[in-house]
Amino acid sequence: MSASMSRDNVVLRSLEQIGNCGLFLLRMLAAVPRSLRHLRETVRQLWFVGAMSLIIVMVCGLFVGMVLGLQLYDVLSIFGGTSATGTVVAIAIYRELGPVVTALLFAGRAGTSVTAEIGLMRATDQIAAMEMMAVDPIAYVAVPRFIAGIIAMPLLCCVFCAMGIFGGHLVGVTWLGIDNGTFWSNMTATVEVVKDVINGVLWKSIVFGTVVSLIAVFQGYTTPPTSEGVAYATTRTVVASSIAILALDFVLTAFLM
Amino acid sequence: MAFGPVFRYFAPFPRLTYAMTDPVSAKPDDNALVRVRGLTTVLNGKKVFDALDMDIPRGKITAIMGPSGTGKTTLLKHITGQMRGNAGEVWVDGNNVPALSREKLFELRERIGYLFQNSALLTDYDVFENVAFPLRQHTDLPEVLIRNIVLTKLQAVGLRGAASLMPSELSGGMARRVALARAIVFDPMLILYDEPFVGLDPIALNQVLKLIRTLNQTLGITSVLVAHELEAIKQVADHIYLIANGKVVAQGDPRTIADDGSPWTRQFFGGEADGPVPFQYPAGDYAASLGFPGSGA
Amino acid sequence: MSQRPSYAVGTGLFIVLGFAALGYLATQTTSVANRSSGPSYTVEAHFANIGQLKERAPVKVAGVRIGQVQSIVLDPGKETADVKLAIDQRYSQIPDDSVATIFTSGLLGDQYVGIQYGTSKNAVAAGGTLALTRPAQQLEEMLGKFFGAGGAADNLAGSYRVKARFTNVGALSVGAPVKMAGVAIGSVQSVKADPVKLDAEVTLAIDKKYNQIPDDSAGAVFTSGLIGTQYVAIQPGGSPDMLKDGDELVLTQSAMQIEDLIGKFLVSGSSSSSSTGNKDAGDKAGDKH
Numbered sequence: 001m002s003a004s005m006s007r008d009n010v011v012l013r014s015l016e017q018i019g020n021c022g023l024f025l026l027r028m029l030a031a032v033p034r035s036l037r038h039l040r041e042t043v044r045q046l047w048f049v050g051a052m053s054l055i056i057v058m059v060c061g062l063f064v065g066m067v068l069g070l071q072l073y074d075v076l077s078i079f080g081g082t083s084a085t086g087t088v089v090a091i092a093i094y095r096e097l098g099p100v101v102t103a104l105l106f107a108g109r110a111g112t113s114v115t116a117e118i119g120l121m122r123a124t125d126q127i128a129a130m131e132m133m134a135v136d137p138i139a140y141v142a143v144p145r146f147i148a149g150i151i152a153m154p155l156l157c158c159v160f161c162a163m164g165i166f167g168g169h170l171v172g173v174t175w176l177g178i179d180n181g182t183f184w185s186n187m188t189a190t191v192e193v194v195k196d197v198i199n200g201v202l203w204k205s206i207v208f209g210t211v212v213s214l215i216a217v218f219q220g221y222t223t224p225p226t227s228e229g230v231a232y233a234t235t236r237t238v239v240a241s242s243i244a245i246l247a248l249d250f251v252l253t254a255f256l257m
Numbered sequence: 258m259a260f261g262p263v264f265r266y267f268a269p270f271p272r273l274t275y276a277m278t279d280p281v282s283a284k285p286d287d288n289a290l291v292r293v294r295g296l297t298t299v300l301n302g303k304k305v306f307d308a309l310d311m312d313i314p315r316g317k318i319t320a321i322m323g324p325s326g327t328g329k330t331t332l333l334k335h336i337t338g339q340m341r342g343n344a345g346e347v348w349v350d351g352n353n354v355p356a357l358s359r360e361k362l363f364e365l366r367e368r369i370g371y372l373f374q375n376s377a378l379l380t381d382y383d384v385f386e387n388v389a390f391p392l393r394q395h396t397d398l399p400e401v402l403i404r405n406i407v408l409t410k411l412q413a414v415g416l417r418g419a420a421s422l423m424p425s426e427l428s429g430g431m432a433r434r435v436a437l438a439r440a441i442v443f444d445p446m447l448i449l450y451d452e453p454f455v456g457l458d459p460i461a462l463n464q465v466l467k468l469i470r471t472l473n474q475t476l477g478i479t480s481v482l483v484a485h486e487l488e489a490i491k492q493v494a495d496h497i498y499l500i501a502n503g504k505v506v507a508q509g510d511p512r513t514i515a516d517d518g519s520p521w522t523r524q525f526f527g528g529e530a531d532g533p534v535p536f537q538y539p540a541g542d543y544a545a546s547l548g549f550p551g552s553g554a
Numbered sequence: 555m556s557q558r559p560s561y562a563v564g565t566g567l568f569i570v571l572g573f574a575a576l577g578y579l580a581t582q583t584t585s586v587a588n589r590s591s592g593p594s595y596t597v598e599a600h601f602a603n604i605g606q607l608k609e610r611a612p613v614k615v616a617g618v619r620i621g622q623v624q625s626i627v628l629d630p631g632k633e634t635a636d637v638k639l640a641i642d643q644r645y646s647q648i649p650d651d652s653v654a655t656i657f658t659s660g661l662l663g664d665q666y667v668g669i670q671y672g673t674s675k676n677a678v679a680a681g682g683t684l685a686l687t688r689p690a691q692q693l694e695e696m697l698g699k700f701f702g703a704g705g706a707a708d709n710l711a712g713s714y715r716v717k718a719r720f721t722n723v724g725a726l727s728v729g730a731p732v733k734m735a736g737v738a739i740g741s742v743q744s745v746k747a748d749p750v751k752l753d754a755e756v757t758l759a760i761d762k763k764y765n766q767i768p769d770d771s772a773g774a775v776f777t778s779g780l781i782g783t784q785y786v787a788i789q790p791g792g793s794p795d796m797l798k799d800g801d802e803l804v805l806t807q808s809a810m811q812i813e814d815l816i817g818k819f820l821v822s823g824s825s826s827s828s829s830t831g832n833k834d835a836g837d838k839a840g841d842k843h
Contacts, residue, residue: 125377155572
């Protein structure tokens with residue numbers, strides 16, 4: 001990172017970062033064919049990035065669904081419409097909360113660990129060692145983590161949504177006594193596969209997964225190889241990912257609606 | 258040393274044959290494996306190398322010494338192509354490294370072992386997998402064969418028993434020996450040691466020293482050492498380069514190099530605090546920076 | 555290296571779990587779940603106005619889903635919509651005098667076709683037509699119902715007054731609408747407590763247009779779904795004699811408590827106001843008369 005020219009100009013510096021990030025993405029895309037031989041590494045990263053995030057995503061999904069159920073029951077009972085609780089829980093989770101909250105959790109859980117890991121690999125010369133062993137570190141370190149993130153995000157998001165629905169059902173039906181059949185029938189009458197599940201859950205989470213993984217890998221790969229640099233890079237991963245997720249969420253919603 | 262069987266294992270695999278030195282590709286007129294000609298490198302506005310010339314003879318142990326910050330590690334990075342100079346040529350076994358394509362460079366690197374200062378073991382994998390890593394990346398050898406090769410190399414560095422340990426469980430000396438096992442797993446033609454003795458206790462230092470000598474003598478691997486430990490280097494090196502200010506300021510046999518009478522060798526090998534390498538980092542007028550009146554500031 | 559298989563297995567489990575969740579979301583919580591896999595039989599119904607009814611909207615009987623709207627097309631040459639209902643084979647015994655109505659489910663304005671069974675012994679054949687339909691009500695009309703449509707009604711053609719007695723009027727206030735079949739036909743003119751009979755005497759001003767209301771019609775205090783304001787609903791009876799100015803409704807049903815209402819909404823949305831009432835109104839009103 002050549003921070004020399006624009007150390008004090010935030011706008012120029014962010015532009016430079018975005019530009020570098022884009023170039024890095026191109027480098028990774030160019031390395032994708034080479035990384036096909038590291039498929040095993042991709043699977044391993046899928047384990048770290050995806051499976052290891054499962055618990056936190058499931059727990060958070062459950063609680064988000066439960067609190068939605070509680071709040072919606074409270075609000076809808078004013079209008080005598082508590083039967084719509086299931087519908088609103090499902091739509092809110094599918095369209096917004098599922099992808100966005102999962103992506104934020106993903107950035108916090110998997111993104112930071114990817115950034116820190118790659119940053120430390122740089123700091124301890126592991127990246128250089130791979131270069132020396134004639135192993136392309138972009139293809140071996142960056143791309144598998146990037147791809148694993150893109151694959152893991154939609155899967156995690158689906159699990160999050162399922163847990164959210166379960167949580168909403170738990171509160172709405174089991175505790176507050178909404179009729180079970182009404183809960184499901186209203187939900188199934190309103191929620192649509194294309195509009196809610198594919199556009200909401202899948203597309204958004206794939207885009208978010210791509211962006212968060214790109215930011216995490218890029219920050220880790222380009223950070224100065226010092227403990228300070230790794231700490232800053234980890235913070236930047238969370239900040240940049242969160243901003244990107246929420247901004248992109250608006251854009252995607254506008255496009256997919 | 259049990260290197261003999263390894264060659265036998267490698268023999269049936271044609272892609273590995275170039276790991277042996279090919280006499281045809283070498284320049285006929287000299288015996289240098291690495292030839293640096295007119296290398297000039299500017300980093301952050303500072304001239305690290307200024308038309309540097311250097312020959313590293315085949316099959317010998319060459320030590321590169323010099324004051325801190327003279328770019329000894331940078332020179333190694335030029336040899337491996339991790340860095341490129343602003344001008345000049347770096348010939349390694351008949352290839353001009355700065356001009357190589359990425360594929361050719363990677364092919365060349367498979368024949369070069371590099372021992373990092375901090376070992377640079379992959380923290381995700383245990384010792385066995387670290388040593389097996391280059392094999393897994395570049396060959397499709399059956400698991401049995403990989404296992405045999407790795408265990409042979411680990412035996413050579415005396416750490417076969419530590420195969421299942423994680424890098425975090427190793428001492429500094431052990432980590433460096435594992436890194437050495439990894440560096441020689443392809444039986445390279447050239448090994449570059451970057452500060453191999455730093456932070457080692459006398460026992461570990463002598464173990465590494467012994468390994469460097471053995472590898473050179475039994476396999477004929479050309480070795481380049483970047484180090485400060487003069488006593489240790491005197492025991493193994495065939496030739497010493499002393500570089501300072503981006504140039505070779507002295508070279509020669511380890512027993513005689515200190516006697517050439519130049520101020521550089523006198524300061525470096527005599528360990529004097531001041532000399533051609535000044536004690537004071539270049540600075541402005543002392544009185545002026547303290548703000549004394551009348552200093553003309 | 556011994557860890558490799560466990561990574562692979564764990565990752566595999568993770569992927570399977572993710573896809574299972576996706577499959578669950580896509581098939582169990584969406585309208586896909588409503589596509590009845592079993593054989594269905596199709597019935598047609600013609601509506602003057604379908605409002606916001608969409609294809610795949612549910613078809614319900616007594617609040618229970620029995621099928622969905624298969625297609626909506628404009629009847630060629632007519633100003634009516636031809637709606638095909640795909641009904642599950644299990645529920646194929648729909649009496650041919652059943653009424654198909656487009657309802658708005660209570661809260662969110664999603665519309666569905668509700669079928670109220672008739673009494674005929676003959677079932678509609680597959681491909682047959684339900685002759686009796688009630689069109690969707692427009693949003694403006696619905697809002698009018700909730701927000702004092704009564705006031706507008708009495709100024710048009712003058713009104714006549716009818717009294718009704720309730721043991722409990724709930725939050726019924728002067729000016730609240732009086733509705734029949736969900737349409738405002740007048741407004742509440744006064745609400746007074748009767749000092750002798752110890753109940754509430756409510757005077758309703760009904761638009762003179764609606765002078766064909768049987769005199770055995772029932773009056774009930776209902777809460778409209780959306781905002782919780784209360785209104786008086788008139789449920790027509792079967793007497794040949796019509797209500798006249800100064801008459802009293804003999805059958806009344808008092809306001810229900812909010813808890814009962816929630817119970818009702820859980821079952822079938824706002825449509826409940828028109829279907830029940832008549833039968834159970836009698837027991838309360840009978841002794842008062």
